[in-house]
Amino acid sequence: MESTSIRLTRKALLKSTAMLATVFAISNVQRLLGLGDRAQASDTSVTGRATDVLSGRPLAGASVSATPGDRQTQTDGQGAYQMALPPGRYEIRIAARGYIGMSQTRLDVYAGQVRSIDFALIPEGLSASEQEAAQARVLPAPASQAAPPPLPADLDRPVPQLALPCQVWVQTPDTRFELIDLEEYLKGVVPAEMPAYWPAEALKAQAVAARSYAVAYAAANGFICASASCQVWRSIHYATTDAAVDATRGVVATYGGSVIWGFFFSRCNGYSTRDSESALGSADGWGSCETRPWSYLPYCRARSCTGHAPGNSSCWYTGHGVGMCQHGARDRAAEGKDYAQILRSYYTGVTLQTPQTVSLASPADGHSAPGGSSLPLRWTGGMPEYKVTVLDAWGTTIAESSWQSSATWNIGLPTLPGNYYWFVRTRNTCGDGPASELRRLVVTVPPRQVHVPLVNKSTTR
Ligand SMILES: [Zn+2]
Incomplete structure (x- = not known):
């Protein structure tokens, strides 16, 4: 601040213009008094600089929105x-040619305030050595005093729900609680836990691990913290990690029908991950080689993990050693494995599924039934509410159920023969979910009505 003031004053003198000097003097006084942040209502704005995260050089011509x-x-x-x-x-987004797009989300701008948001952008196509150099600058610095992980005693208790919450309570870094859309929350976790320039399949594996962990943690605790005690969350997004979250939208790893605790850690010893009963860590945090046993988790078994250098602790692990080794995930992605293969190689016996779906069960596509008859329509899915719509061949809605939790609905078929179509929409507490595909239903001619004339017996001769 001192040097700025001197520089500006010198510049003002060189200009030899009294008016300019006055303007600079006022701005300097404002700066020195810290008034720049709340001068007048007209000053409400966002300001900042864009630089290259490696060289620190300013980026001109980047578009900011x-x-x-x-x-x-x-x-x-x-x-x-x-x-x-x-x-x-x-949300302030920035894009520059040759760089990974990024954004600052959830930025509150108050009347009369100037918010300063700087962006250090990551160049695309970093070499291996550049990636090493960039890593410490793009991931949040580990807390100087890493908090001990608060592990629930009953990790092996099944997470009861398969329907994912649409929002989670997040204890933000300034210890406020905010209700954040699950997918938006994950977009803030993935780049804080794995460099945004790592291979796309590794980022997707990270997204699914983080989603599973968040669902399990929030189900057990009612909220999730934003520090390394849970998984790190920041309100900074990148285009690459957003894409990884979107590409795996709603996908979680399950074991025995329950969402798993998707534990992950930075780097194993270059040989094997660890069983959950021999997790590393201590009351001082993750950076310890003491064994700190967790519950037995059948899906967190020691798995072979080679191809990367060992971690930097005395026991060659960086982190607790349980679940997905992030450096191993990066190597497997670089070898051409997809995110499902990566996840299955670390979490034993898991199934990857998207609970928030709906799929039509019966009748089969093209099923035919006589007009005027009643037909049960059935489907399966993990959403709280469904609505069935039946269309005619012109796309006009001819019948619709109300929103219901039941996964079946009886339709009274129209009497007019022809092709009809049905599909199921879904919704949860925060809005519309996925809809099913259209399925064809063929209505045939109603069975011939047999008329039995009514005969008045009294008039019978
Ligand atoms: Zn490893």
Whole structure:
């Protein structure tokens, strides 16, 4: 701040313009008094700089946008940008050619406030040595005093629900609690736990592990913390990790029908992961080689993991050693394995599934039934509510159920023969879920009505 003040004053003197000097003097006074952050209502804005995370050089011409509102600007020759914004909550996105796009989400801008948000962008296509150099700059620094992980005693208790929560309570870094959409929460976890420039399949494996862990943790505790005690969350997103979360939307790993605790850690000894009963850690945190037994988890068995250098502790592990080894996941992705293969290689006997789905069961596509008859329509899925819609061949809705939790509905078929179609929509407490495909139903001519004339017996001759 001192040097800024001197530089500006010198510049002002060189200009020899009294007015300019006055302007600079005022701005300096504001800076020195810390008034820059709350001067006038008209000062409400977001400002900052874009730089290359490796070289630190400013990025000119990067496009910066704010949503909601679709405001856009570009960084200047010094990599600086400024956007006037009405008070509100914003996502500030930045994109520059040759760099991984990133954004600052959940940014609250108050009246009269200037928020400063700098972006250190990651170049695309980093070499191996550049990746090593970048890693410490893109992942959050480990807390100086790593908190001991609060492990529930009954890790082996099944997570009761398969339907995923649509939102989770997150204890944010400033210890407030915020209700965040599960998928948005994960977009803040993946890049905080794995470098955003790692292979796409490793990022997807991380997304599924983090989703499973979050669902299990939140089911057991009612919330999830944003530190390494749970899994790290920040309000910073990257295009690559957003894509990994979107590509695996709703996918979790399950064992015996329950969502698993998707434990993961940085790096094993280059030989094997560990059984859950011989997890590493101590009351001082993860960076310990003491054994700290957890419950027996059938899906967290020691698995072979080779191809990467050992971790940097005295026992060659970085982290607790249980579940997915992140460096091993990176190597497996680089070998061409997909995220499902990566996850199954670390979590023994798990099934990958998307509980938030609906699939039609019966009748089969093209099933025919006589007009006017009643037919049960059945489906399966993990959503709380369903609605069936029946369409005619022109796409007009001819029948619709109400929202219901039951996975079956009886339709009284129309009498007009022809092709009809049905599908099922889903919803949960935070909105619409996936819909099923369309299925064809062939309505045939109703059985011939046999008319038995009524005869009045009294008139019978
Ligand atoms: Zn490993």
